[in-house]
Amino acid sequence: MKIHNFYAGPAILPAPVLKQAAEGVTNFAETGLSILEISHRSPEFVAVLDEAEALVRELLEVSDDYGVLFLTGGASSEFYLTAMNLLNEDETAGYIDTGSWSAKAIKEAKAFGEVKVLASSKEANYNYIPTGFDIPAGLKYVHLTSNNTIFGTQFKEFPATEAPLVADMSSDIFSRPLPLERFGIIYAGAQKNMGPAGVTLVIVRKDLLGKVKRHLPTMLDYRTHIEKQSSFNTPPCFPIYVSMLTLRWVKEQGGVAAIAKRNEEKAQLLYDEIDRNPKFKAAVADPASRSLMNVTFVPTDEADTKPFLAAAKAAGCVGLGGHRSVGGFRASIYNSMPKESVQVLVDVMKAF
Ligand SMILES: *Cc1c(COP(=O)(O)O)cnc(C)c1O
Numbered sequence: 001m002k003i004h005n006f007y008a009g010p011a012i013l014p015a016p017v018l019k020q021a022a023e024g025v026t027n028f029a030e031t032g033l034s035i036l037e038i039s040h041r042s043p044e045f046v047a048v049l050d051e052a053e054a055l056v057r058e059l060l061e062v063s064d065d066y067g068v069l070f071l072t073g074g075a076s077s078e079f080y081l082t083a084m085n086l087l088n089e090d091e092t093a094g095y096i097d098t099g100s101w102s103a104k105a106i107k108e109a110k111a112f113g114e115v116k117v118l119a120s121s122k123e124a125n126y127n128y129i130p131t132g133f134d135i136p137a138g139l140k141y142v143h144l145t146s147n148n149t150i151f152g153t154q155f156k157e158f159p160a161t162e163a164p165l166v167a168d169m170s171s172d173i174f175s176r177p178l179p180l181e182r183f184g185i186i187y188a189g190a191q192k193n194m195g196p197a198g199v200t201l202v203i204v205r206k207d208l209l210g211k212v213k214r215h216l217p218t219m220l221d222y223r224t225h226i227e228k229q230s231s232f233n234t235p236p237c238f239p240i241y242v243s244m245l246t247l248r249w250v251k252e253q254g255g256v257a258a259i260a261k262r263n264e265e266k267a268q269l270l271y272d273e274i275d276r277n278p279k280f281k282a283a284v285a286d287p288a289s290r291s292l293m294n295v296t297f298v299p300t301d302e303a304d305t306k307p308f309l310a311a312a313k314a315a316g317c318v319g320l321g322g323h324r325s326v327g328g329f330r331a332s333i334y335n336s337m338p339k340e341s342v343q344v345l346v347d348v349m350k351a352f
Helices: 015-026 043-060 074-086 100-109 222-227 237-252 255-276 302-314 339-351
Strands: 066-071 092-097 114-120 142-145 165-168 183-189 200-205 280-282 294-299 329-332
Touching (some): 074 183, 237 255, 255 294, 302 329
Parallel strands (some): 165 183
Antiparallel strands (some): 066 200, 183 200, 294 329
8 A cells, every 4th residue: 555654854855866866875876885974075965065055055046155064963053153254242133932942042042142033923833924023123033933844834924024035945945936035044944845854054154254342162163164165073974865856856856946835735635635625624724825735624612623634644645643732633745755645644534
């Protein structure tokens, strides 16, 4: 039976990428060696790093004003690294609080400077994206979480700010074109939409760096990794390799604009069924706030939770349990998820 992978992260990767990754484990780039045992300074691996960077730049139209980095420590480390590298103690950054990940970023930033929470949807268990709030002048940057993996909300448009945006895009990077010039930093743990766990993509505008007064340990200074092309120390070679293969696949699909169109169709298919089927209710009522990546929904009758998960599993649909803070169900339908798999889930819902 075909298994349809709806896990939120680590998450689905394209089938051809998994096949190529497996080949790389036994014979990488015709070297007769495994990608797992080859030097990160070898020309074969340097070519992987170069291609991964070039694909990021091409797919998201990233100019040379930005560094493209492949780091370790997860998106969670970027919560403090962004503030540590950009924010002086007497400066203020604005944060938009749209979920647990935003709240964690806010907590970490407070150790480095002033944090002003510009808007929050916490009072409604984060079930919408705030709009129309005031953004004062003079902020160093404005931080947001572009897609809220747990609650199933997503910024469709980014707030107009005079300060550069700093965005956690862990769960929707490469899912759509971006107005890149508005961002100072974009960061993303790979394991939702780009590759396996173990590498974090950071895109950073170089002219924002070198302005903080504090001492930055070498490893925690973004400039180190820009200067050394992510190879100051041993980079996570295998996650970078698989991410590169995934980005090649994104390009083959027609790039992020084509992917975005498919993502919209997939999400529409599922939301239409949730809205139509009296057995289910969307966790996010406002269509303008609904995530195209993580579709959260609850059963009308709580007693249906276990039977529905069992029916889904019988059809090969796995990873649908909702996060404990929302309950119900969450279908993560990232870039790599084919529309046919979403259709299988919709058919299970119809039959239920
Ligand atoms: C998963 C996730 C994180 C945490 O990423 P790690 O790489 O595990 O640190 C942060 N932000 C968002 C939006 C996520 O989805």
